[in-house]
Amino acid sequence: MAAVLWRIAGESVFQKSVLPCINMIPVRYKTHRKFPTRKRINPFVKLRTDLIKRLVLALVQHERIQTTHHKALQLKKYGDLVITLMQRQHPPPDLDMIEDGWVLTEKEAAEKMIKKRLINRMSKKIVVPPQVQGEKEYMQRCKKIALEMLLGNEEALDKLYTTLKERYKDRYGNFVQITKIPNPPRSTFPNMAYVELKDNSLPPLPKLPVVKNGKWVVYGNDVDNIDDKLQEESAVVQSQN
Numbered sequence: 001m002a003a004v005l006w007r008i009a010g011e012s013v014f015q016k017s018v019l020p021c022i023n024m025i026p027v028r029y030k031t032h033r034k035f036p037t038r039k040r041i042n043p044f045v046k047l048r049t050d051l052i053k054r055l056v057l058a059l060v061q062h063e064r065i066q067t068t069h070h071k072a073l074q075l076k077k078y079g080d081l082v083i084t085l086m087q088r089q090h091p092p093p094d095l096d097m098i099e100d101g102w103v104l105t106e107k108e109a110a111e112k113m114i115k116k117r118l119i120n121r122m123s124k125k126i127v128v129p130p131q132v133q134g135e136k137e138y139m140q141r142c143k144k145i146a147l148e149m150l151l152g153n154e155e156a157l158d159k160l161y162t163t164l165k166e167r168y169k170d171r172y173g174n175f176v177q178i179t180k181i182p183n184p185p186r187s188t189f190p191n192m193a194y195v196e197l198k199d200n201s202l203p204p205l206p207k208l209p210v211v212k213n214g215k216w217v218v219y220g221n222d223v224d225n226i227d228d229k230l231q232e233e234s235a236v237v238q239s240q241n
Helices: 001-010 012-018 051-062 068-085 106-113 134-149 154-161 164-169 228-240
Strands: 064-068 114-119 122-127 175-180 190-196 209-212 215-220
Touching: 051 064, 051 068, 051 190, 064 068, 068 134, 068 154, 068 164, 068 175, 068 190, 122 228, 134 154, 154 209, 190 215
Parallel strands: none
Antiparallel strands: 064 190, 114 122, 175 190, 209 215
16 A cells, blocks of 8 residues: 555656645665675685694694584595595596685686687687696696695695505595584584594594583483482583583
């Protein structure tokens, strides 16, 4: 009903008859416009920082770290990649998807292969395929990319090509393991996780807390066989919450 009245009020005949002495111009509401659909990129914000590279370096050096669960998923992706680069000897077609130690998106990789050439005195965009490299050149390039992902740390690179290469000579893929730490829902603390390299020589992980009825109850996996001290501690935790 309001839309009909507003449309009638916007007609010039109605304005001249009702309000002859007032210059009234109907204006559309400010939200009745086309919103921009293209994603805007802030040029003052750095999209990729060195945080994941520092985590990869710490994972290669210490073989087990603790971080948030969201960063752990990204760390597994780059941790598996840096060990895969160490194992590869034949050039696959996906090496050009990496630049400066970062995995490019499909759009960034497509823009990377597009070059401008002068054709019939006109500048045109053409797709230039990557150059085919030999085995020796390809292994050197893989080592250079792995060094970029490790922030130029030579000690970590030596460990990657000596200790880890001997350890994972019979394994292909899935080198990093994520162990999520239980966390109650709607907790004030973020979801944490352990990230470690498989088949390491470190001691086993400590017993993780058990979440029951939305709260931390005890520490350990065996809830039935717990001693009195753990029961008292769990009662104190429940009373504080």
